[in-house]
Amino acid sequence: MRKAERRRHLLNCALKVFARKGYHAASITDIIKTAKVARGTFYLYFEGKRAVFEELLDETLSALDTQIKRIDPSRGPSGVLAQMEANLDGVFSYFMGNRGMLRVLMSEAVGLDNGFDQKLNEFYGRLLAIIKMALEDGQQMDLVKSKINVEVASLCILGSIKEVLYQQAMDAKVPKQQIVIEEILRYNVNALLSEDLLKKLGGKK
Amino acid sequence: MRKAERRRHLLNCALKVFARKGYHAASITDIIKTAKVARGTFYLYFEGKRAVFEELLDETLSALDTQIKRIDPSRGPSGVLAQMEANLDGVFSYFMGNRGMLRVLMSEAVGLDNGFDQKLNEFYGRLLAIIKMALEDGQQMDLVKSKINVEVASLCILGSIKEVLYQQAMDAKVPKQQIVIEEILRYNVNALLSEDLLKKLGGKK
Amino acid sequence: MRKAERRRHLLNCALKVFARKGYHAASITDIIKTAKVARGTFYLYFEGKRAVFEELLDETLSALDTQIKRIDPSRGPSGVLAQMEANLDGVFSYFMGNRGMLRVLMSEAVGLDNGFDQKLNEFYGRLLAIIKMALEDGQQMDLVKSKINVEVASLCILGSIKEVLYQQAMDAKVPKQQIVIEEILRYNVNALLSEDLLKKLGGKK
Amino acid sequence: MRKAERRRHLLNCALKVFARKGYHAASITDIIKTAKVARGTFYLYFEGKRAVFEELLDETLSALDTQIKRIDPSRGPSGVLAQMEANLDGVFSYFMGNRGMLRVLMSEAVGLDNGFDQKLNEFYGRLLAIIKMALEDGQQMDLVKSKINVEVASLCILGSIKEVLYQQAMDAKVPKQQIVIEEILRYNVNALLSEDLLKKLGGKK
DNA sequence: CATGAATGAGAATTCATTCAT
């Protein structure tokens, strides 16, 4: 029991350090000082810097995977909207409780080589796949403009979300979560939805 | 004369190394081997690793600043569109001739501390300011939906562009430049322009 | 009672580990894993790695001291031969039942500093003393060539025995014990015995 | 030029340290302190402790290989004796000029794993092969007793030489080189030579 | 007695930077 706690403590401290200094500048010394633990203790729980980081990364990515659900098109336009909102909300809420990891992911996890990049890119790949599928379903159901290039549009959507998160990580002043999500949704919905649908929905949102 | 050439040569070689290995993994040894220059020679031209990188970064950011021009709303809707396209084209074209720097910027430049982050964020800040101004002008001229939250929308726009560039840096298969730019434009125009305007422009694009 | 058993168990396991990995490469972790005992338990019975090894060494050397008896020259030439054979047999038999310790002694025990070297050298010193005395007695009784330099000859004898043991420890193919002992004896007897005696004994062996 | 000198200096200092403390107890710190050189300098010349040691070992073994020549039986009994003496003299003389390496080889090189053992055992294997061939040639020419088991006898010969060297490495008082060699020769010759030959040579030696 | 988590001294190694030639 104690052991699991210590482990958690070390993970938290490591995250704190990674968030403050970045992966490369972070040293084991930093981590153990933060955790008030002896050098050897660290190695009792983790193989090294790479390993703690990987664990934190895995943890985060799988938490995010849990938050993000495929969009089920059968529930109709407003159902789709609700699902998109739920996904966004899940991601933003997760990061609000994990500002440290947000900073790390947004500013360090890329360019680490070590196979971290691969994990992260695989994650983005999964996101893109979900977005693309939703777009294609949308086009078939005539909800989404048929002209749109799904490939590029999905990048735009992903990018719009990432950028907002990035600015939050950088401590830029960003409107509060509720508003941000609404706006991201509005933005992308406007960009995507077919004219017919926009007219119908016009009154609501 | 010779001196300036050598300096340039070193900068190019350093960029090659940074692009291949990333800032941290790049060593002076890598750079001087690539440049076929003695260790001491490097320090004759630069204060150190940090300094070469900074110079490359400054160079790139100011080149980009040159490519990107304020949007002059006085030229009317299609003029604005053309200006946006010109900006996008400038940025994409610049990076197509500097894949190395694209990789560096997209995967390493953030999270380096060292003040590099600050420079990059200032640059993004300038971009955002331009975008925001354009949006505000657009709203005043009733080209852009008034409902839109300019703050968030400008992040979305920036993000959509960055993401496409990011995927290009990661060697993901992305449609070719001309199409990508068109699509980004279309996407953002749809997202932003007022319904009236969309109808008018509908025929063109 | 239990205590003595555990102690013995630990010694055996430590020996196993030392034989497999050598003194330096052997870790306490190896020993306690082999013994299926907790870390602290080990230190309950021994002061440390050094101490277990020392105990194993002492044990072996005193067992060997017991096997090796002074040569009593009063029993005549064939009696001397029998005593030499008995000594050799004792040593070889001991090691056949303790291959682990043979490996340790032959390949690690020297060069450990720690005072182990001293113990081992004292043991070899005792052996040499016995051999030397036998040679000197032999010379006085005109059994051993008078020309022979006792100092060097005793080293040669010791060396011939050690080398055979060394090769056995290294798993080299060596004829079986009975033959090896016979041959070592023959070799050294030929080297040492006076011509007169050789002629007399010629018929027997 | 300077570089080769430094390298040599480091090798010498490393040998000094290895001879004093043994391979395992020797630290890079010891070596660089002895050499009065900075930490990094050491790594400029060698990959690590293992590598310096390997170089010293290779150097020694190939020097020894050079000293030791096959015995050409065609030059007759006294020629063979002279060749044996030359070999012994070569080995002993080499070690008198390299006491450090003698200590290392005799007390540490075994049990190092790392592949050092293999090298050493291969060397001993080569020696044994030379000795065995000489014995077999001798038996065919009726110089060496036919009864003798060549396998064991060659171990005895090797052992007698190694033991004398070992005692010298341990700083035991051993008669001086000339005498030692003579005695080792006498010892082994007596053990080996056929009775006929012994009688003939009897007068000479 | 037994346990095993915690400790921290010590060893190896890297690499940006300096400086004598």
Add this chain to the structure above:
DNA sequence: CATGAATGAATTCTCATTCAT
């Protein structure tokens, strides 16, 4: 100017030993 050998601070990692439960 150019060179590249030398430097040493900083970092990671190991493992014998201790001690609270």
